[in-house]
Structures are given as structure tokens and as C-alpha cells.
Amino acid sequence: MGGYALLKGLIMPVNRVSPPSLHNPSGRISQVVTVEGARLAHLSGQVAWDTQGRPVGLGDHEAQAVQIAHNLDAASACARCLVCSSSGRVGSSMRTRPKPQ
Template sequence: MTSEGPVVRLVQVPALGRAPGYSHVAEVRGGRTVYVSGQIAVDAQGRVVGEGDFRAQARQVFENLRVALAAVGLTFDAVVKLTFFLTDFAHLAAMREVRDEFVNTAAPPASSAVQVSRLVHEALLIEVEAVAAAP
């Protein structure tokens, strides 16, 4: 922290592709809180991965979260909050199964799930944003 408040570093992660109008990661120093923008099932070239396959999309989303966290030196162990946006709650159980491949299930992060009518691309079924904290 400075006398004027926290220092914020906004990070564009090349491995996640070009971000139109937002940063992939916002790191707040002096408390080390990191906000990861909602990740969707796209590769580094911006192509949708797993069209029509919820599990494939969920895995791509969590891989994108992993890459974003690594860009600021963190892992899923630092994640304190996940927010899930699903186009259909019928996928909730599958989402939890995929999530459990990435997070510490003994001490899972806080989370929220919201059903939405549509995401930024009509082929997308899931979006996840994260908040992480580190000492």
C-alpha cells in the first residue's frame, strides 16, 4: 500500500487471448487480493472449445483460470471465491465435478452460481470468475 491507497496491477495474459475492454486479472497489492475476470471456454486464439460439450467447456474454463492465476504467481490454493454463470442449472453437478479436479475439496472456496439466459457467445455454456488472496 502507498499513502494514497493500494497499488493495482491490471494484467493482460497473452495465453488467454486478446481481452476486448477488460483485463484478465486485477491484482491489488498491499493486501494481495486478485480478481480474475470471468473466464469462458475459449483458447488463446479466441476459439470456442467444446461446443455442445459442457464438461469440455468447464475444463477449458478452469484451465484458463489456472493460467490467469499463474500469471500473478498464484494457484487455485489462493482462490477464496468463485462465481459461476451457467446457461442451465442441469449442468450444476457436472460443473462441481470438474471444479473439484482443480480446487482443494477439503477447504473449497466460497462460491455462487447464477443461471443466465446467454453468455457473450451463443455456444458458451459456462463462465467462471475468481477472487484470490495471498499473504
């Protein structure tokens, strides 16, 4: 799914991605959206779901926060890959958190 955005008077391609490491309940949203030529990524709101869409840590706010942080890490890693590949840069530093149990 692509599209275009007007940025600084230029029409630029838009990348919409839902990485397999994040559950996408409807398939109608994109978890990560970037605009080629810009260093800006939009991440969808994340909830405490695992990759299969099962709730994590029911009644346990700490476990839910850890899962959400893991999901945000996965989405931001995807965004870094898109931004780096569209700008011609290779590699990025990645901060990770332990995967929830």
C-alpha cells in the first residue's frame, strides 16, 4: 500500500507497513508509515497484545507496559529500516527491551 504526500512543495512516496512482529487485527491499518525523503515516522497506537492478538498481562499493568514497549520497539525498528533504506543509509542503532514472557 503506497500513496503520496506533499512535503516542502514536493510530492513524495509514502510507505505503509505492518511488520509481522505486530498483530494487525483488521488488516486495514498500517502500524508504521514513513514518507520517503523525510526522517519522520508515524507509529500506530500500541496495546498489550502479542503477535497472535492475544492480550498480555491481564490485570498486570507492569506486564502490559513491557508488552507495549516491546511492540513500540518492533514498530520503531521497522520504521528505522524504511527510513534508512529510502535514504540510502545502511544500519541503525537499536535499543531493545527484554521480550515479555
